Amino acid sequence: MTEDGLLCPPINQVAGHSATGGNIGPLVDKAGRFYKPLQNNQRGQNEVEFYKKFWADQTIPPIVQDLFPRFYGTTSVQTSDETGMCEYAVIEDLTYHFPHPSVIDIKMGSRTWYPGATDEYIKKCLDKDRETTSALLGFRISGLQVYETATKTTWKPDKKWCKELSTEGVRLALKRFVSTNPFSETDPDGSLASIINGDPGGVLSQLLDLKAWFEEQTCFHFSSASVLLIYEGDSTSITEDAHRSGVSVKLIDFAHVIDGQNIIDHNFLGGLCSLIKVISQIMADLGMKLPKESLLTT
Template sequence: MLKVPEHQVAGHIAKDGRLGPLVDDQGRFFKPLQGDARGENEAKFYESFSSNKNVPDHIHGYFPVYHGVQLVEASDGSGKLPHMVLEDVVSGYVKPSVMDVKIGSRTWYPDVSEEYFNKCIKKDRATTTVSLGFRVSGLKIFDRQESRFWRPDKRVVLAYKADGARTALRKFVSSNSVADSIPDCAFASEVYGGSNGILAQLLGLKAWFETQTLYHFNSCSILMVYENESGDDAPRARVKLVDFAHVLDGNGVIDHNFFGGLCSFIKFIQDILESSENCCENGH
């Protein structure tokens, strides 16, 4: 029996009779193919990427495993529709904190319609996409003080300026209540830092983007997740890429848009990590 994902933080959501992704209890995420070229394009990307021998093995680990396309009962009651069957990145987490960060200083790309370009540029300018090279698209944080999840409204998230994005990234790794005005960043070193932490994973991804010319990842997101369940020692911090509806062939050209945005995002994470380390060393 498929159900609406509990920990989805952005994108089209399967509620109120709308079309959106579903999950099973075996760790699979079913993303419906949108009726236009986007669905086809994303499925085509997964087909190409999952069998692409030019992509190093460790890089495949940054992407959800792809299990093909299946006809399943859609969330909007319209009957059976094709869905991409993907690894559910948050399956196995009990109390995950999750954040979707759309990478790039533009979400449009050459040859899109004027209408799509206008829609994208408007959002890119209104958010931190143009100014920072990334924007927070959605997040959900487990507030350990209150013992409940906190998920800010989409309109609030899309209105973040640089300070708002920085605060969200600080709150994401804090032990005090999300309602406190100063996030303590108590989990920064274990979630962002360390040899398996988010920063190390982002740097691994960056190294590939320094040279890869196979694909251009337009409008693609980094999904970050870690576990808050007490008793679970390791935070199991993870970085995965999602949303390939607008990926194009790289044609031998570096993906400057994604690469630049990723570098900027990494700098934000590094700064938070450094300031949290200084703060502990100084005893406050």
């Protein structure tokens, strides 16, 4: 906590770096802003430069801009352990408007290393991609939390649990993410899938908008970026319209974005198509109606 008490660790963070083991972690304020510490190497500056370039590009349509966090610049803040000042990128706090957010962080791509990385870094990424579902599915779950209305508690498995998920385990986790009984390991009901995933303005609709942009854009390649899915987990607050329920799809983590060099980002696009297909299949298995643009209906 900073001296003025206005900044504190984000309680709804499900993946990424945190203030543990001597690390400097992210912070949030009371005005809906998220403070991400800039790493000492080039990664932090790369992320800032991406945000500047993205939000200055007037050719990017508003429907795509809505799928990215707002960027408010950078600032220096006293570290939580009061050992000095740290530079932070200030972006939109994506869970700010959700009283009980259900959140899932999905790292995209079958390959999470970026061209130009060191051999050591590439090996580290390759090992992780092969040990998880990245290589097989084109994406992996990095973290999640699901609010259960009946018990007023949150199911939040640890990172080790997420890392060890098989391909079938990922499908089950995505079903548990839209269930009113997420603690069930064998029989999650998936009863929220129709509204959260399938309705206009829902997860599939927004993922399909993102897919349409990735099928055309050649400005950026997004290595090791994530898609964040968020909705209000208190089912008594969920309406019969996903748009009014505030279902949110956001692309995050841009430390390894590189110039697209007029080439489509097939690594990210492939993972995105796979994610859409898996979510669509979950809905089909539940006997729910799919958007006509779904990969299972085209």
